[in-house]
Amino acid sequence: ATPTSIMVGTGRAAELGVLFRKGEALQALRSVEIVALDKTGTLTIGRPVLTDLETALGFDSDEVLSLVAAVEAHSEHPIAEAILTAAKERGLQIPPTDNFEASPGFGIKADVGGRTVHVGADRYMAKLGIDFGPLGVDAWRLGSEGKTPLYAAVDGHLAAIIAVADPIRETTPAAIDALHSLGLKVAMITGDNRATAEAVARQLGIDEVVAEVLPEGKVEALKSLRKDGRAAAFVGDGINDAPALAEADVGIAIGTGTDVAIETADVVLMSGDLRGVVNAIALSRATIRNIK
Numbered sequence: 001a002t003p004t005s006i007m008v009g010t011g012r013a014a015e016l017g018v019l020f021r022k023g024e025a026l027q028a029l030r031s032v033e034i035v036a037l038d039k040t041g042t043l044t045i046g047r048p049v050l051t052d053l054e055t056a057l058g059f060d061s062d063e064v065l066s067l068v069a070a071v072e073a074h075s076e077h078p079i080a081e082a083i084l085t086a087a088k089e090r091g092l093q094i095p096p097t098d099n100f101e102a103s104p105g106f107g108i109k110a111d112v113g114g115r116t117v118h119v120g121a122d123r124y125m126a127k128l129g130i131d132f133g134p135l136g137v138d139a140w141r142l143g144s145e146g147k148t149p150l151y152a153a154v155d156g157h158l159a160a161i162i163a164v165a166d167p168i169r170e171t172t173p174a175a176i177d178a179l180h181s182l183g184l185k186v187a188m189i190t191g192d193n194r195a196t197a198e199a200v201a202r203q204l205g206i207d208e209v210v211a212e213v214l215p216e217g218k219v220e221a222l223k224s225l226r227k228d229g230r231a232a233a234f235v236g237d238g239i240n241d242a243p244a245l246a247e248a249d250v251g252i253a254i255g256t257g258t259d260v261a262i263e264t265a266d267v268v269l270m271s272g273d274l275r276g277v278v279n280a281i282a283l284s285r286a287t288i289r290n291i292k
C-alpha cells in the first residue's frame with residue numbers, strides 16, 4: 001500500500017468513528033480470517049444487573065444479600081456494582097468488613113461481623129472445598145439462560161446462588177451478522193462460566209467459544225484460535241484484554257474501555273458499536289484492493 005492510500009483509508013475510517021493508531025493495521029486487517037471478541041463490556045454493555053437470588057435452607061435472602069454486598073463494596077468488578085445496587089434498592093444496611101481478599105478470576109472474600117463470607121464462581125467454591133448441594137442445579141439453569149451464576153458461602157456453607165445478567169449491546173447482533181457476511185469466523189473469549197458463555201454465543205450465532213479463561217489466560221485462548229495459522233483480530237475493553245490486544249494480528253479496543261486496552265490496541269472504536277469493526281475490515285479490503 002502506498003502511504004497516500006493508507007492516509008486516505010485511515011482518514012475515511014476516522015469519519016466512521018474508527019481510529020487507526022497504526023497505519024499498518026489497515027493492511028493487516030485485510031488478511032484477518034477470525035475475529036475474537038471479549039464478552040463482558042465488548043459484546044455486552046458491561047453493566048450487569050442482579051436477576052436472581054436463591055437461598056439455601058436456613059438463610060434469609062436480605063441477610064445474605066447484605067453480607068454479600070458488604071464484601072462486594074471492596075471490589076471493582078462490574079458484578080460488585082450489580083449487587084450493591086440491588087442491596088440499596090432493598091434498603092439494606094451494608095455492614096463493615098475485615099480481611100478483604102480478591103482472587104482474580106475466582107471471587108472475593110471478607111470477614112463480616114465474625115463470619116467469613118466468600119462470593120464467586122463455581123471454581124472458587126470448588127477450590128475452597130465448599131459443596132454446592134441442590135442449588136448446583138439452579139446454577140446450571142441460570143447459566144443456560146445466559147445469566148452469570150455466583151455462589152455465596154457463609155462460614156464455609158453455601159448460603160445462596162445469585163445471578164447477574166449483562167445485556168447484549170443493541171448493535172452487537174447486526175455486527176456479528178455483518179462479520180459473517182464478510183466471510184469471517186467469529187469467536188468469544190471470556191472468564192465467565194461455560195454455560196453462560198455458550199448461551200450468549202448461541203443467541204448471537206458466534207462460531208467458537210473459549211470460556212472460563214483466567215485473567216492471565218487470554219493470550220493462550222487467542223493462540224488456540226489461531227492454531228491453523230489463521231490471522232486473528234481481537235476486540236476487547238478491559239485491563240485483562242491488553243495482552244491479547246498486543247498478541248493479535250490486529251488489536252481493536254473499545255474507546256469507552258480502559259486506558260490500558262486503548263493504549264495497547266492498533267485500532268480504537270470511538271463507541272461501543274461493534275459495527276465499527278465491520279467498517280474497519282471493509283475499508284481495509286477496499287483500500288488495499290484499490291492500490292493493487
Ligand code: ADP
Pocket residue numbers: 039040072075076077079080104105106107108119120121122148149150190191192193213214215
Ligand atoms: P469476566 O470479566 O469475563 O467476568 P473475570 O476474570 O473478571 O472475567 O471473572 C471471572 C469470574 O470470577 C466471574 O464471572 C465471577 O464468577 C467471578 N468473580 C470475579 N470477581 C468477582 C466479584 N467481585 N464478585 C463475584 N464474583 C466474582
Ligand code: MG
Pocket residue numbers: 038039040041042236237238
Ligand atoms: Mg471486558
